[in-house]
Amino acid sequence: MLKRILLIKGFFKDPDKKSFFKIIYELFIYGWAKKEFPTDYFRKFLYRKGVTNITSYLSLKEFYSIIDSKKILVPDIATILESKLSFSLFTDKHNLPAPQIISYNIGKNFYFNSKHYIINSKNELIDFFAKVFNNSKEAALFLKPINGIGGKGCLLFNKEQFKLQINDDCYNTLVNHNYLHQEKIMQHPTINKIHPNAINTLRINTYLDTDGNSHVISALMRFGSGNLVTDNESSGGFYIALDIENKALKGVGRQSMSRNGNTFTHHPDSKVKLDGFKIPYITESIELTLLAAKMLPTRIIGWDIAITQKGPVIIEGNSNPSLNMADIAYGGLCKHPLIKNILDEIKN
Structure with missing residues (x-):
């Protein structure tokens, strides 16, 4: 408060x-x-x-009544979503398109190709990633904290530069935390026109009704800015509403009050106009999240979807999605029929 x-x-x-x-x-x-x-x-x-x-916007109490409700949140399912390692194994098991795990580490314990390595120095860490790059044929690796939020702590290693990137601070960060090392997503060139430095993702919030049918509550798109490798608004990016029917961005880009509530009609770096910009594979992205939602029956999930040339891939699912962005971008979620149903169900 x-x-x-x-x-x-x-x-x-x-x-x-x-x-x-x-x-x-x-x-x-x-x-x-x-x-x-x-x-x-x-x-x-x-x-x-x-x-x-003004009363069409969710209040703080209404928001928490949704995400804390035992009728909505299934804790055992939420744990799968909260651990990026568990979630990645889940998507692999169910053949859902997602970035491939190349390697990972739990503190000083590093794992690659079913082998275990204990890393005790910066040089050993460099040797480990040299082995990963040489054997995986990946040109870049995206590293993210297994239990991280808001895009904080993410790293991008390039095959040609990783030896320079692994300094003392980088070494200490990795061996003192748990990281997932994934293939780098190749973003669709249309999205790169707006911002090529980060993987700019859709945030699609889905809801499972009491009959097990999945629905979309809202869809946004998030963009990074500057040299950020993530698009999270908490890290300096911004979000904008998505017009699902017209498969295009709608309105203005927005940042939160912590970023002074800035708004953008054009991307601050590329100067590309946002409103009306057509986004590829929207129908496929919606279909993917509706399918995935049925496989993880906690009833509200915020899906982060990247768009590649081959179609959408699931970056992660969030069991506690901030509905704040959608509430602002859509001009108040309390008027949304699904939100009305959810609030009524919780009260009864």
Whole structure:
């Protein structure tokens, strides 16, 4: 709660505010309607001019009622999603398209081609990845923490440069944490037109109804910026709504209050216009997530999907997806029929 209140400081710098008296009035209305302290009034930019349907946005209490509900979340399934190693083994078992595991490490214990290596020095780490590159024929490896979130701690090793990349800090990071080492995804050239430095992913939130039918709640796309190798908004990227019917980006790109709530009509690096930009393989991406959702029956999952030249691949699934991005991008999820059904089911 305190963290959310501290984020309000971005509100004071925002030039696109409603009048003072309008904000005070709406704070009362939102708090009264949601029956809680209205911190998300600020976090979701409801104070901005042009936002009228303020009670259509999920409150903090409504959000937690969904993701903490025993009717919605299945803890045993959530553990598969939370461990990137477990999830990767799951997708392999069920022949779901996903990045291939090349090697991995649990602290100083490294594994490749069914062999175990104990790494005790930077030179031994360099020798290990030399063996991986020489035997796997991969040109690059994407390393991510097995239990990481928000794209933090991810590394990209290139075959021609990895010896220089593995410095003392890199060595200490790897041997003191658990990492998955995957093939580098080759992103579709259409997506590269917007931002080629990161794998820019779709975030598709799915819902399983009480009859076991899977549905899409929302779909967004996230883009990295600068030299970031990840697209996570928490790492400096941004998100934008996806028009599923027209297979195109819709509206403006957005960042959270922690990033001052910046909005983008064009990508800040490539200057490509976002609204209306056609995204390939949208239908296939939707179909893939609806299929995968039925295989992991925790009832709400946020899927991260990368688009390659051959089609969509699942990067990961999130058992506790932040609905905040979708709530903002879609102008309030409380008016969504599926969210209404979920909230009604939880109350009954």
